[in-house]
Every structure is written in structure tokens, then in C-alpha cells.
Amino acid sequence: MKTNDVLLRNVTKVVAFIIFLFSLHLFFAGHYNPGGGFVAGLTSAGAITLTLLAYDIKTVQSMLNINTIFITGVGLLFAVGTGLLGVFLGKPFLTHVFGYVNLPILGKTSLHTATLFDLGVYLVVVGVTLTIIQSIGESD
């Protein structure tokens, strides 16, 4: 008999969105508060895993349509790229640059290239976690 999990699916639609927002918060909080790329990546992957539980793998793949290994590679490129930024500026590898920039809406904001490195970490964590979950889920 096919069970009707309408409750689970509807709750997931709301909750997965909140989890994702929370992971974004964790990501940007990392420099001054607990958080950072690793936890943020794990919570994002958690949100996607929740949708995986509520729906099935094919639905989620058609919703997201991403190649997880590709994401991992792009994340690594971000991490190495921010490192190479230091090399191009004539400083040692992984020397970061930071400064205060006046952005249109947000006003005076401190920006740091370490965030880009963190973005790399984030993408790698999401990519690796989803690769693990998908490949275990798909194998019979």
C-alpha cells in the first residue's frame, strides 16, 4: 500500500528553507561568531537530505540538477584560487586581503578574502556529503 506522507512533505517544504537560511547565517557569522564554512556546508547538506527523505532521489536530482563531484571540484578551485591571490600579489601563498568597502545597500562592510576560502570549504563539504549520500542511496 502506498502511504500518503502529505504532512512530512509539506513540513519539509517550510523547514528545509529555514535550515538553508540558518546555514547561510552560520556561513557569514564565521569570522566573528561560532560558525564557518564547514558547519554551514553540513547544515545545507542537511536541508537537502531532509528533502531527500521526504521525496525520492530522482525528484531531488531534478529539483537541484547538480553534479556533486563538480561542486566539490569548484569548491577546491575557490580555495586554491584565494591562496594563489597572495602569490599574484607578490606575497606568500594564502596571504589574505581585507578592507572596508561601501556597498550600495549594506553600507560600510568589512570584506575579507578568507570568506572566499570559506566558500570553497562550504562547496566541498556540500559536494562531498551529497556524493556520499547519493551514491549510498542509489546502490542496491
Next chain:
Amino acid sequence: MMNNLVLFPILVPFLGAILLMLLPKKIILQRTAALIAGLALIAVSLFLVFHVKQNGITTVNIGNWDAPFGITIVGDMLSSLLVFTTSIVLVCVIIYSFYTIGKPREKFLYYPAVLLMIVGVNGSFLTGDIFNLFVFFEVMLMASYVLLVIGGTKIQLKATIKYLLINVIGSGFFVVAIGVLYSMIGTLNMADISQKINALHGTNTGMLSVAAVLFLFVFGLKAGLFPLYFWLPGSYFAPPIPVLALFGGLLTKVGVYAIIRTFSLFFTKETTFMMPLLGILALITIIFGIIGAISYYDLKTIVIYNILIAIGVILFSVSILSRESVTGAVYYLIHDMIIKAALFLIIGVVMAITGSSSVKKFSGLMTVKPTLGWAFFIAIMGISGIPPLSGFFGKLLIVEGAFSAHEMIGGILVLLSSLFVLMSLIKVFTRGFWGEKSGHLTLTIPYRKMMLPVIILLTLSVLYGVFSNAVYPFIADAVEPIIDPNVYIDAVMKE
């Protein structure tokens, strides 16, 4: 800044691996990109060797944080030479993989795994921070797990479980060892640790001995030292030949390098029993290696036990720690990396022709492929140390060093080990290559293409032996920081 040059042997294969990860299914692209990354690595590391030769030890503080606080990458002559040798072995193995590894494996991220393993190996050689060494060990090990299991045959799965288990335990102890050292000394930078240990002056050295034994346990496990080598013959028997050549040529040598680096920096002055202990274990390793090498009729297993003998010889000469013996050890280390890779690749060709690695199953290979026969013969002569070839000079210095340090038993054992190495392999040569043609010989393999990397490695090995005088200034530079740690410390701390 020129100093970033030191990092390029790590960055080049890393970038290569990332780019290859993005397009896993395009085999032609994978092959060319992997080869280009390998050749770029050779160029960069050769440049590094000459840069270090001219300007002394080159360091770079990652992220522009000064020495004891940030991670320092240190390129001294020993690590530069090892990185250069690694890159040569890498390129030969990549070329060899084109024709032997098979499309399914190539489509399943084989080349990225190889390049990531080289990231780990090169990083372990170049780092100047003990925890960073741990991280690079893990990078190397993770990639080696993948390489060991990729393809998923039954024997590979069995071997991977053993290998994985033993290395996870080893890594656990590595963290514990670093924890013990950190709780005593309070720093992770190797040069800084060395300085602070020297400042202890005899107080509190009991715990230092504990840390030393823990480090010996960990690195001995990776290198295959006597009571800890039990995983090695089984695990190395499983993977396909190009992977085996990488493992046999590089992985155990990283353990040896880590022993040389940490023991020369940390544990020589304050602990009196470490070096004799290392020497005794190394000698027992030689004996067990000999027993294994002469008792098997399987070509792969014989060479795997020969790895143990070489590890024993190198670590024994390191334990004497005189200028002569360490020079011999460095000579022998580089020779052994090249010749072991060459030998494994030759075995691969033999196995491709005969379909078996047991010498009882075939004979008369010489009548079919004379080049292969003579290549194998030269490799045997090189590995056992016949004078014009590469194994000779290192062993000569090792034996001289042993005798002048009054380690008679050790010196004689090293000499005897050469004899047994020769015996174990010449047995293969006489049984498998001479005699009447028999056994199942298939000749439909890409023989010439498979022989190319073998010939390259053997030529280099012969040249290394013939021109050992030209190499000597480089080796002498490499030995300097091992004998006198202050050279290393001054280069890193720059005060």
C-alpha cells in the same frame, strides 16, 4: 616573491587533480592533463633543486605569518631531491598507466587520485610543521586507499580493509604523539620544537622518550619497520601494477623521510637510546626482508620483501648518524625510489606477457623479449649494488660509515643483504628468463609503449650510478641539516 617556488611542487599536482575532477569521463583529456601536470611538476622541482643549491634552504611562511606561529614550508636539499625523484617516478607511472590501467578505472577518477597522492607525498617532504606533516600524511593515505580499492576486485577489497585499519590506527597514534609533544613543548613548528627541546637540558626528558617511541611507532608503521611491517606484503600484493609502483617507490619512503627529519631534529640529543633502538629494529627488518625475499617464487612478493630490506638498510645507516652514513642513506634512498618503481614496472610487463607472477609457471622469456630480459638484468645489478650502477655508491658509504662507527655486525649484515637481494632476483632471472620457452606467452600487449617508462627509469638509474660524483655536491647539501640541525633551525627562524 620567489619563495613561493617551494610551494609549487604541492600546488601543481593539486591544481591538476582539481581540474581532472571536473571532467572525469573524458579519457583523452584526463591522460593529457595528467601528463602535462607531471611534466610541469618535473620542471618546477628541478628548478627548486637548483634554486636551493644556489640560495641555500628556501622557506615560505604561508599567509605571511612569521615562523613559529604560521605554517612554514621548508625546501632544503633533501626534500627538493626527494620531490624531484617523486616527480620523475610519477611521470613514468602515468605514461605506463595509459596502456595498462584500463578504461573503467580511468573513468573513475584514477588520475586525480594519483595526483592527489603526489600532493600528499610532496607536502610531507616539504612541510616544516609537525601537524601539517600529519595532514599531508592523511592526504597521501586517503588517495592511496582510493588507488588501492579502485576497480573493486575481491583481493583488492580484502587488502584495503587491512591497509585501512592499520593506517587509521597509525594515524590515531600520530595524533596522540603530536599531542604528547605539544603538551610538553607547546609548539608545532619543527624548528621551534627542536630549539625548545635543546633548551630543556636534561630536565623532563622522560616524557620526551615516550614521544620519541610513539613517533617511531607511527613512522615505523608507515615505513614498514620490523615488528610493524606485517601489513605490507599482503596490501602491496593487491593493487594493479602502476599503483604498486607508486606505492613501492614512494609511500614507504615518506615514512623513512619522516623518521630522518623528526629524529635528526628532535630526539638525538636528549634521548640516548632512540638511535640504537632504531638501528636494532632496522637490522631485524633486513633479516626478515631477506627471509621473505628468498623464500618466495612469486615475482611481486620477492620485490615487496626487497622494499623491506632497503628500508632496513637506509634506517640502519640513519641510526649511526655520522656524515658518511647519512650521505650513504640519502644516496640509497633516491636510488631505491627509482629502481623499485622500475622493477615493479618490469614485473608488470612480465605479468602482461605471461599472465602470472609466479616464476614456476614460465621460462624462456629471453627468447621472446630480449630487451625485457636485459632490462631486468640491469635492474637486478643496480639494486644489488654492482659497482658502476646506482646501488653501489650508497651502500659503500653505508658500510664504511658502519665500520668506522664500530658497528661491525650491522655493516656485515648490510653487505650480506646485498648478496641475498642478488640471489632472490637472479633466481627469477635464471628460472623465468633463461631456459626453454614454456608457459603461456601472449604477445598482443602494447610492449614497446610499456617498455618506454621502464627504459627511462633504468637509464636514469644507470646515469645516477655512473655520475654519482656529479650528484655528490647536492647530496652533501642534503646531509648538512641532518647532521647539524642548527642549519635547519636558522633557515626557518631567520633571527
